[in-house]
Amino acid sequence: MKTILIPIDLSSRSYHTAHFGLELAHQLGGSVLLLHVVHPSPSAPSLSIPMVEMDSDSRKSSSYDQLTTDLQHFEDELNDYRREAGMLDVKISSRMVVGQPVEAILEVAHSEHPAFVVMGTVGASNAWDKMVGSVSSAVAQEVRRPLWILPNATRLNTLRKFAYFAELAGSEVSCIDQVLDLGEKLRARVNVVHVSPVEEEDFLEAEAITEMFEVSYAAKRITFQNLMFDTVADGIETYVKLHWPDAVVLAHRDWGMVARLFHRSAIRQLALTTRRPLLILQKQN
Template sequence: MKTILVPTDFSDTAYNAARYALHLARQVGTTRVVLYHAYELIVPVPDVPDPIPVIDPEDLKQSSETGLSLMRSRLQADLPEGVTLLTRSENQLLQAYIDQVAKEEQADLIVMGITGGSGVEEMLLGSNALDVMKETHTPLIIVPGEASFREINTVVFACDFRKVTENTPIQPLKLLLDAFRARLFVVNVDHEKRHFTADTPFETLVMDTLLADYTPEYRFVENESVVEGILTFADQEKADIIITVPRQHGFLAGLFHRSRTRQLAFHSHIPLLVIRE
């Protein structure tokens, strides 16, 4: 894993995520960490009663570069030996351009922070991390604001065992599992076998074949709430990261509906690794 991309807005949460990325770099042998700030120039709209003040693009650029320089300086104490910390600043909309940046930087992973919320707060505030999650096809680690880095020794992979071959991004998943070299739990949450089908035993066997090199341990958790079931199990096993695969289509009531991943991201104190199909 050569490069980790860390989008930042210079908040405390972003600094925490950057520190997490640097410690993770030490564990997985990353050699480049790129701090990325996307600032968006607001263009005045004609005939608007309360016009938006015009901001000089050069001022925005200078402010962005100054923030990145300061951040880079403050992170030097956490920089592992052999890791280069770089910066990149652009006038872009983050979620629209993030995949292009990841491609240009040859990033294997994106790391971002998120601040916890609940109820109406999380619905209204949203999150840059969740916006990026919807758009990027690069694996994304979402780091809760209060989470500190723990070496990844235990991984929980949340799975619904539906169309495993079709829906599991197995190559990026294997690359990350190879880097972590951690104990792997494959966890399915259900309630009174509502989602158990005639295909479930076969799909479980398929998953076991795909992950045979990692000696996965399977757990079937009984809980009405998929999110609560995952988090409770992860806490019990002292998991260091939770892996989830948001679905574009399919089993809308299951774990991988985007709203469930959103709940996990906001309420988990354990970092969440999102791998898109």
């Protein structure tokens, strides 16, 4: 059974994220795993404490009792939503761990191998956020599972136009197939967009590749488009502003250091500032 991993902080925003994850699990015939990470100390260094399950001493504390109550209340409300929405086929479970949020989420994503991770995001609001980014954007740079980042309340059935910004390199066919498969389940149209920087001479090569893709995917609800801008980031931002896709899709892979840092910065910027759902896929070289 496919698992949808949903990290939550028990805030009102988490309910929106959990509702989307529940709808996704229902669509895929899967289950939901809620993950709440308890920060060990506000002053603890970000990489000093590994993720651990709650020990027996922690379970005896009043703070643990309150956290357990809050988590159970969250799960109860999500179960109410599940019943009202007619999604009783979706199993909901929860887990609470102690650790740094980013490291804990990555560890659980690695061990549980979920079909998708679903997270919310908050824009950079102070100097610390601007320096290191939100938890969502940090997870986006390292996670090895498909990741949804939701900027606000989003209903899965409202996603009718996907824009996948493709490099036309690496395991591109696999990524296109993933987006297309999800699009078909949601009855959504997919547009694959490649942005060529002006200073690079790959536009004609990209045109030839997309022509081959157009032939291969002729029977599918998918289109292909090549654009030329000063930078890839400029092209993505301009396209999104002009065409207003319901969801933006990116893929990242391990590659050369300079290129990787550039691509990660683009992902981080979109994760922090996008006003529409962002799906990030892992691409093989």
